Amino acid sequence: MPELPEVETVRRGLEKLVLGAQIENVKIYYPKIINGDPQSFQQELRGRTIESITRRGKYLIFNFDTGISFVSHxxxxxxxxxxxxKTPLEKHTHIVFTLSDGQQLxxxxxxxxxxxxxxxxxxVQQLPGLKKLGPEPTAALFDKQLFYERLKHKKKMIKPALLDQTIVAGLGNIYTDEVLWSSKINPQTPAAHLSKSEADRLHDEIITELARATSQGGTTVFTYTDTFGHAGSFQKQLHAYGRKGQPCERCATPLKKIVVGQRGTTFCPQCQKVK
DNA sequence: ACGACTGTTATACC
DNA sequence: GGGTATAACAGTCG
Incomplete structure (x- = not known):
């Protein structure tokens, strides 16, 4: 599941591989992937040069020479x-960009x-998903006090609150289970019930956990690979996600899996007690 | 064989 | 408007 660390890893790979390339042609095999008119998508991109590749939350953004951007989730x-x-198209390839250097993206x-x-x-910032996006989870942009204030006014449980992207950007199901485990917070705790010190702990864990995962190329749980086809290695350091029934690494209690806000959720019933 | 389950966001609805 | 359920989809697992 590409969450922030995986998307960032993909971005870095693409930067090495296609930055500065010009798009010669675009082939669309499955038009529904494209929001809007596929024909104009094709025409607009032809002849454009990729000037930069950025990221916001889990969104990848290709910026072109003439002030247009291509946002990909x-x-x-x-x-x-x-x-x-010449490499035969793999199954499930839906869009092919032929580049002027002879390669295909x-x-x-x-x-x-x-x-x-x-x-x-x-x-770009006005797109529905980006408009309400919370801050990037970095020490410079993710304010501790503001995080606590936002949680205080949320009616949701902490897990769905972290997943909704408006309080902080970039967490998905895997890293949410991980940061809650690290912070010893029960996923079903109402967000508004977190104490200041719990919110602070969670805030710090979010920043460090995502940074550590990014530095290791992300997590490959099912099928994720980066642009080079490499798997990430962070899955070796998961403490909660996917470890149902295995002993908690802190207290040896078997981890439990439940559903919270329609999402599979693994946690330690001993260390992450509801308060 | 078939239904349950997987995860992320936009959208429809209350 | 916030909250929540559902749709978009295909492959895997029991």
């Missing part, structure tokens, strides 16, 4: 590959959940 299984045009997505938007660079 990988959702569950979206992947980019850079390959020789290919978008592959088994579940077809990923989405792409083409907008003016100045309009």
């Amino acid at each position: 990988l959702r569950m299984e979206g992947k980019y590959f850079v390959e020789n045009p 290919r978008y592959n997505d088994v579940r077809k959940f990923g989405r792409m938007h083409l907008v003016k660079t100045a309009q």
Whole structure:
């Protein structure tokens, strides 16, 4: 599942592989991936040069020479590959960008959940998903006091509150279970019930956990790979996610899996007690 | 064989 | 408007 560390790893890979490349042609095999008119998507991108590749939350943003940007969300299984045009198209490749250097940038997505938007660079922040996005989880941008204030006014439980992207950007199901485990907070705790010290702990864990995962190329749980086809290695350091029934690494109590806000949730019933 | 389950966001609805 | 359920999809597992 590409969450922030995986998307950032993909971004860094793409920066090495296709920054500065010019798009010669775009082939669309599954138009629903593209938000808006696929024909104009094709036409607008032809002849454009990739000037920069940025990221906001889990959104990848390709910026072009003429003030337009292409915003891509990988959702569950979206992947980019850079390959020789002679390599046969893999199953589930839906969009192919042929580049002037002779390579192809290919978008592959088994579940077809990923989405792409083409907008003016100045309009990127106005896209529905980006408009309400919370701060990036870095020490410079993610304010501790503000985090506590926002939680205090949320009616949701802490887990769905962290997943909703408006309080802080970039957490998905895996890292949410991890930071709650590290912070010893029960996922079903109402967000508004967290004490200041719990909120502070959680805030710090979010920053360090996502940074550590990013530095290790992200987590490969099911099928995630980066643009080079490499798996991440952070899955070796997961303490909660996917460890149902295994002993908690702090207290040896078997971890439990429950559903919270329609999402599978693994936690330690001993260390992460409801208060 | 078939239903349950997986996860992320936009959208519809209360 | 906030909260919540549902749709978008395909593959895997029991």
